[in-house]
Amino acid sequence: MKCILYLLACYLCGLVAAAQPTKYTNKKNLIFLVSDGTGATSFSFARTTKQTQDYSDTTDYFKNATYYDVLSIDDYVIGNMRTRSSSNLVTDSAAAATSFFCGIKTYNGAMSVDDDGTPHGTLFEAAKLADYKTGIVSTTFVQDATIGAPASHALSRKYYDLIASQMLGMDHPMGPVLDVILGSGKAYMYNKNVTAYGVKGARADDRDIISEAIHDGWQYVGNVTSFEELDEGKNVSLPLLGLFGAKNFPYEIDRNPKEYPSLKQMAITALNSLTEATKDSEQGFLLLIESARTDHAAHGNDAATHYHELAAHDEVWSAVVDYASQLDDETLVVSTSDHECGGLTLAKQLAGEKQAVYDWYPEFLLKANNSGEYCGNLYSKYNGTDNSTYIKTLLTDYMGVAATNITDDDIQKVLKAPSVAVALGQVASDKAHVGWSTTGHSGADVPIYAYANNRNAYEEAVANIGANVENIELADFFAYYLDVDLSKATEKVADIKVKP
Numbered sequence: 001m002k003c004i005l006y007l008l009a010c011y012l013c014g015l016v017a018a019a020q021p022t023k024y025t026n027k028k029n030l031i032f033l034v035s036d037g038t039g040a041t042s043f044s045f046a047r048t049t050k051q052t053q054d055y056s057d058t059t060d061y062f063k064n065a066t067y068y069d070v071l072s073i074d075d076y077v078i079g080n081m082r083t084r085s086s087s088n089l090v091t092d093s094a095a096a097a098t099s100f101f102c103g104i105k106t107y108n109g110a111m112s113v114d115d116d117g118t119p120h121g122t123l124f125e126a127a128k129l130a131d132y133k134t135g136i137v138s139t140t141f142v143q144d145a146t147i148g149a150p151a152s153h154a155l156s157r158k159y160y161d162l163i164a165s166q167m168l169g170m171d172h173p174m175g176p177v178l179d180v181i182l183g184s185g186k187a188y189m190y191n192k193n194v195t196a197y198g199v200k201g202a203r204a205d206d207r208d209i210i211s212e213a214i215h216d217g218w219q220y221v222g223n224v225t226s227f228e229e230l231d232e233g234k235n236v237s238l239p240l241l242g243l244f245g246a247k248n249f250p251y252e253i254d255r256n257p258k259e260y261p262s263l264k265q266m267a268i269t270a271l272n273s274l275t276e277a278t279k280d281s282e283q284g285f286l287l288l289i290e291s292a293r294t295d296h297a298a299h300g301n302d303a304a305t306h307y308h309e310l311a312a313h314d315e316v317w318s319a320v321v322d323y324a325s326q327l328d329d330e331t332l333v334v335s336t337s338d339h340e341c342g343g344l345t346l347a348k349q350l351a352g353e354k355q356a357v358y359d360w361y362p363e364f365l366l367k368a369n370n371s372g373e374y375c376g377n378l379y380s381k382y383n384g385t386d387n388s389t390y391i392k393t394l395l396t397d398y399m400g401v402a403a404t405n406i407t408d409d410d411i412q413k414v415l416k417a418p419s420v421a422v423a424l425g426q427v428a429s430d431k432a433h434v435g436w437s438t439t440g441h442s443g444a445d446v447p448i449y450a451y452a453n454n455r456n457a458y459e460e461a462v463a464n465i466g467a468n469v470e471n472i473e474l475a476d477f478f479a480y481y482l483d484v485d486l487s488k489a490t491e492k493v494a495d496i497k498v499k500p
Contacts, residue, residue, distance in 0.1 A: 028457075029284035029331040030482055031271075031320055034100075034146055035313045036093065037295025037341030039444040040080070045303070045346060045434070046310035047071050049362040072318035073335065076449040078466040081474070083339045086115055089443040093295070094157040096338035096471060097149035103475030103486055111145065111163070112153040119496050121489020123478050124150035124286060128177045129492065130484045133238070133277050133285040135180030137266045139249040140292035142167065142183040146338055147290045151177035155499045160188040161203050162500050168213050168241070174492050176216075179238045180273055180287070182266040184245040186210070186222070197222055199246040204500075213241050227261050233272025240273060242266070251293055251371040253308040263291060264316050271323050284329050286482065289316060297371070298342035301436040302425030304368035304400065306344075321451045332461060332481060333451045336474070340444040343437030350430055360433035367400030368428065375399060376421025387415060391424075399428045457481075 035042075051069050085095035087107035094111045098104060101122040106114050113119050124134045138147040143163040152166040162171065164185070169176030189209040190201040197210060214220050221227045221242040230236050244260050255262070261269075267289050274285035291313035297306035317335060324331040349356045375394040382390050391414045395401040410427045417423030422439060429436060448465055452458035464477040479486050 027278075027282060027284050027329045028482060029274075029278075029286070029324070029327065029329055030478060031287045031289065031324065031331065031333045032100075032478070033289045033291070033313070033317060033320065033333070033335035035291045035294050035310070035335065035337050036146055037298045037339060037441065038310065038313075038337045039340030039344065039442070039446050041344045041346065041444075042294070042298070042306065042310060042340070043071060043074070043447065045344060045362075046307055046314065047074060048346075048360075049307045049365060050311065052362040053366055071314045072321075073314050073449050076317075076321075076335075076451050077447050078450045078462050079448045080445045080468050081336055081448050081465075082445055082468065082470050084443060090441050091339050091443075091471075092157075092441065093145035093338045094149065097146045099471040100338070100474050101149050103472050103479070105472060109157050110155060111149050111157050113155060113498055117155050117498060119153035119490070119493045119498055121486050121491070121493055122150050122177075123475055123482075123484070123486065124288075125174060125177050125489035125493060126479060126484035126486050127286045127482055128174060129488055130482070131281065131283045132482065132484070133179045133274050133281075133283075134177060135270045135274055135285065135287045136178060136183070136290070137180070137263070137270050137288070138183040138290040138292050139263050140183060140290070140296075141185030141188065141245075141247045142181055142243070143185050143188045144292065147183060147288065147292065150288060153493060153496050153498050159500055161205065161207075162497065164188045164203075164209050165207070166496070168209060168218070169216070170209065170212055171497060172493075173496055176218075176239055179277065180240045180270045182240070182242040182270055184243060184247060184249055186243045187246040189243070197243075202246075210241070210243070224258055224261055227265075227269070230269055230273075232265075233269040233274075233276070236269070236273040236276070238273060238277050242269075248296065249293065251297065251305050251309065251373060252312045253305050253368065253371050254374045263289070263312055264319050267316050267320060268323070271320070275327065278329075284331075289320070291316065295341050296373075297425075298340075298344065298436075299439055300372050300422050300425045301342060301429055301439060302372040302422075303429040303432055303434040304365040305371040305373070305425070306342075307362075307365055317449070324451065324453050327453060330454045330457050331452065332454075332457045334461065334465070334474075334478075335449040337446040338471075340442045340446055342439070343435075343442045343444075345435035345437065346433070348430065348433045348435030350433070357433060362432055362434075364400070364402075364405075364432040365428070365434075367402075368398075369400060370398040372399065372421040372423075372425035372428070375424050376419065379420045391415060391420075394424060395427060399424060401428050401431055405431050 085091040086105035092108040187202040
């Protein structure tokens with residue numbers, strides 16, 4: 001009986017308290033979260049690791065943990081999504097983002113252009129034409145595939161210099177499409193000779209895009225101190241540009257809060273600033289929040305780091321849902337992934353095991369203090385003579401692997417690997433019986449989650465994307481929900497430059 005009541009409560013939670021009256025006007029907000037590189041197994045993995053963490057002080061996890069101690073996001077799953085691109089069963093992030101935002105399939109590596117290289121208007125461009133405020137937030141460089149696609153068009157996702165200037169409106173026929181940009185990516189804003197912003201630039205030309213943005217009226221913040229002065233978005237003058245590093249943020253397990261804000265802090269700042277900016281307008285806002293480094297940890301086959309990134313995503317989901325529940329304007333929140341990464345499995349059968357072990361050991365992951373990436377960087381700077389001992393030190397002191405579990409074969413695997421960082425992650429994952437089939441993406445379906453502070457909006461989401469859907473169907477539904485015209489945006493960007 002308790003089980004039935006619990007499941008009923010979860011269902012009603014997803015329905016946004018069915019008794020809540022439909023009190024909202026036609027003004028709408030859409031908040032779209034992307035947990036990059038995560039499939040269903042990632043969330044199973046994160047849930048069980050969380051349960052292990054919550055009950056780690058017990059003598060027998062399986063006797064003491066409750067089956068219903070789940071992730072916040074677990075209560076909101078409504079369907080799943082197919083992810084293939086036009087060129088491959090396994091998509092990359094650029095093609096996937098083009099599907100999300102343009103409603104078209106394209107080849108891997110293409111950003112908001114079709115197979116012929118013709119630019120197509122994005123959901124964000126269409127929303128801007130309809131007077132919505134828009135924003136993006138990410139833990140990677142903002143010129144990257146998923147986070148850069150809403151306001152740029154390129155034949156290759158590697159055209160970072162072009163993407164950077166389009167995103168800020170300098171080389172975009174519509175001018176600035178975005179009102180809030182928070183993430184990293186200083187390197188693609190200026191060249192190596194510019195020293196004003198704290199990190200080395202990487203542009204091939206002589207432009208200083210940050211300086212141009214400030215001249216055009218953007219409020220710029222480039223460190224945690226200036227970010228905190230924004231007062232969680234209450235002291236913001238749009239448009240807002242916040243960049244906190246050269247390229248990627250550090251992983252959450254490695255992040256120094258004095259150097260980089262959290263994804264949650266950036267998300268709340270963006271939400272507050274967009275809410276304030278639209279309080280007296282007829283249209284609401286559209287915000288993309290990307291947990292980017294979930295994907296990178298999967299590429300690195302680093303299970304402990306993948307968990308910490310997923311936990312951060314779950315924390316952001318919970319905060320966003322709580323925020324949306326308090327808004328007076330109708331607000332829909334959707335989360336999914338562009339693709340699965342790593343071919344993640346649980347209960348891996350290790351080499352030498354004659355039969356499968358129907359178990360895995362997430363408790364081994366909870367002792368990690370740093371990522372394989374962090375340790376790989378340490379190893380690259382090591383100038384000692386005993387490489388084997390230093391590798392063992394990295395595994396024990398930084399990645400939480402018990403010294404008694406490390407074999408000579410483990411040490412040799414790391415020493416002989418093309419990437420020390422990946423090999424360290426694989427060794428640590430093996431100890432937990434977490435399996436990875438690839439350091440790339442996979443073609444697995446990915447979950448879709450949804451919440452709305454209005455019952456009708458939630459039911460619309462379930463009706464349109466609450467099944468097994470193709471990724472292009474998200475763009476169609478989002479455009480329908482916001483009542484924006486993607487074809488009008490396509491007309492506006494017809495002559496945009498798509499290559500340097």
